[in-house]
Amino acid sequence: MASDDGARGVPIRLTLLTGFLGAGKTTLLNRLIGDPALGDAAVVVNEFGEAAIDPLLIEAVSSDGVISLSNGCLCCTVRGELVDTLADLAAGAGATEGRRPPARVLVETTGLADPGPILSAIMAHPFLSHAYALDGVVTVVDAAHGLATLAAHEESRRQIAVADRIVLTKADLVSADAVASLHAAVRRINPRAPIVDAATVTGAEGVLVGCGLADSLSRGEGLSNWLGEPLRSGPLPGGAPRNAPRDQQACPSEADGAGDDCSDHAGHRHHGHDHDHFRHDAIRSISLETDRPVPFDAIASFLEILTETAGGKILRMKGVVLLAENPARPLVIHGVQGFMHPPAQLPAWPRGAAAKTLIVLIGSGLDERYARDLFGAFTGGIAPDAADRAAIEANPLAVPGHRFEA
Numbered sequence: 511m512a513s514d515d516g517a518r519g520v521p522i523r524l525t526l527l528t529g530f531l532g533a534g535k536t537t538l539l540n541r542l543i544g545d546p547a548l549g550d551a552a553v554v555v556n557e558f559g560e561a562a563i564d565p566l567l568i569e570a571v572s573s574d575g576v577i578s579l580s581n582g583c584l585c586c587t588v589r590g591e592l593v594d595t596l597a598d599l600a601a602g603a604g605a606t607e608g609r610r611p612p613a614r615v616l617v618e619t620t621g622l623a624d625p626g627p628i629l630s631a632i633m634a635h636p637f638l639s640h641a642y643a644l645d646g647v648v649t650v651v652d653a654a655h656g657l658a659t660l661a662a663h664e665e666s667r668r669q670i671a672v673a674d675r676i677v678l679t680k681a682d683l684v685s686a687d688a689v690a691s692l693h694a695a696v697r698r699i700n701p702r703a704p705i706v707d708a709a710t711v712t713g714a715e716g717v718l719v720g721c722g723l724a725d726s727l728s729r730g731e732g733l734s735n736w737l738g739e740p741l742r743s744g745p746l747p748g749g750a751p752r753n754a755p756r757d758q759q760a761c762p763s764e765a766d767g768a769g770d771d772c773s774d775h776a777g778h779r780h781h782g783h784d785h786d787h788f789r790h791d792a793i794r795s796i797s798l799e800t801d802r803p804v805p806f807d808a809i810a811s812f813l814e815i816l817t818e819t820a821g822g823k824i825l826r827m828k829g830v831v832l833l834a835e836n837p838a839r840p841l842v843i844h845g846v847q848g849f850m851h852p853p854a855q856l857p858a859w860p861r862g863a864a865a866k867t868l869i870v871l872i873g874s875g876l877d878e879r880y881a882r883d884l885f886g887a888f889t890g891g892i893a894p895d896a897a898d899r900a901a902i903e904a905n906p907l908a909v910p911g912h913r914f915e916a
């Protein structure tokens with residue numbers, strides 16, 4: 511069964527299913543793929559090894575089958591293949607010639623994938639950014655190995671940081687205390703995403719589908735479920751608690767360079783606790799808010815300068831803006847790394863939502879003071895010792911931490 515939506519120009523919903531090696535991604539997908547909510551979904555599975563095993567394990571096959579991208583990782587070596595595959599699916603061409611586009615595409619990443627470059631490749635693409643709407647990033651976390659994995663692997667922390675939903679697997683294998691410790695560690699990295707116990711999952715809705723803003727609104731959840739609660743700021747240590755056993759603690763900091771794109775996993779010795787290209791800058795969540803209406807060009811300039819100067823450190827950005835020109839209709843912004851999804855306006859403020867600008871940044875090595883000063887400069891909430899908008903536009907050096915490249 512193919513979708514009429516694609517033919518009508520409705521964006522295809524995209525779910526990115528991620529989680530560390532062996533966390534239980536394929537098991538979850540297999541359990542849920544027969545759900546009617548995934549009835550018109552194409553599944554793209556990426557495996558690192560040459561022999562693609564996972565597609566063989568996914569039993570129920572959708573109308574487009576299970577498309578396998580193997581021999582590389584989506585966030586680096588086979589990113590182009592993913593882009594081509596998504597473009598083919600949206601055009602009803604290529605491997606799926608003659609079909610209409612599916613209503614939904616589910617992409618299962620490798621366990622080592624950094625979701626950021628995958629999402630930004632889609633958002634930066636002139637066709638895909640319109641053809642697809644991100645429903646959500648679903649991150650599977652293994653309760654049996656989660657703490658140790660979090661402590662040792664930056665990929666795992668990034669997968670959790672950008673998640674819209676976290677599904678905890680293998681809780682049946684460990685004590686309730688161990689599950690609670692993992693829960694707390696996950697919360698420190700991502701204070702917003704709902705955490706679902708895989709054992710309680712009975713359907714795809716709210717787990718693999720329905721994580722996006724439109725679904726949140728249609729369920730009457732307002733903005734808070736999409737933006738996430740609690741909306742607090744602060745450093746979110748990327749590893750296990752400080753009093754965790756030594757083998758569960760984060761490594762000492764390495765050289766700065768957060769936001770580096772991943773180029774190839776082959777040179778990384780993940781199992782040797784030596785992961786050269788992922789840095790250990792703390793992942794933190796920063797909430798920027800103001801109830802002053804903000805002119806569109808001010809928010810556009812803020813986002814432009816922020817992404818130009820710190821885009822590589824921003825893993826994810828979501829927000830709503832109280833526009834000076836049209837305060838009754840919130841502007842929704844949504845970005846990954848340096849790329850912003852085309853902004854959209856809601857017809858009205860959802861019931862129960864305060865009419866105010868609220869932007870959540872999730873960053874790795876992101877300077878909170880810099881982000882706040884820049885936001886204040888463009889939205890009128892200027893700190894006494896900070897530059898205002900005119901000063902920054904005249905001279906970006908006026909923003910603390912902003913440096914022009916020679």
Ligand SMILES: Nc1nc2c(ncn2[C@@H]2O[C@H](COP(=O)(O)OP(=O)(O)OP(=O)(O)O)[C@@H](O)[C@H]2O)c(=O)[nH]1
Pocket residue numbers: 529530531532533534535536537538564620621679680681682683708709
């Ligand atoms: N006990 C238990 N085992 C689970 C659970 N979820 C997954 N597993 C097992 O964990 C193993 C790995 O599961 P997969 O679904 O293949 O994990 P994956 O994340 O797809 O693995 P990769 O694709 O290799 O990264 C399998 O043996 C599963 O049966 C769970 O909730 N409880």
